[in-house]
Amino acid sequence: MIFATPTKVVSHSGETVQYLGANRVPDLQRLFQRSDGVPVHLKRGVPDKLLYRTTMALTIGGTIYCLVALYMASQPRKR
Template structure:
């Protein structure tokens, strides 16, 4: 099923026909002049001010462009560093003991399935003697 952004609801909606992707709703391209403006309910309304313990994350610029990387949660950054260390451990085992257990269970179930498949082929090929 194909989806398209609905400007009214601001969500993805399902296509009404299979040909929808081939015939877009508007042939004009998006331009920066089409951005919607934030409209406040009153003139006295201001944007929210953040106060208190707010950690400011330094923004890093993408090399060769004027764009910045999106801010990244510290826990996610540490987890990415952990998985990218070149320590010789395969990626499917870097999660610790739980990954080793899951890998062992997966290999055991795979072995049982292969043995069962060969057993089935053998029973079908060699009939019982009567």
């Protein structure tokens, strides 16, 4: 009977659960579904642009670093 025990205690007093924040889903749906020609990953403005550009810079920098490391590894050692 171990598996038959409930994992969550249910209150029978009829209390409603209070959440800490308001429901922002309808506002975000309106924002992301607006057809203004801006890609979805840039709809929220400056923070999205900053995150996108940082990600692109790190990706390009990492690719260049890997190519340089491969080039250096392919060269014979000088003695």
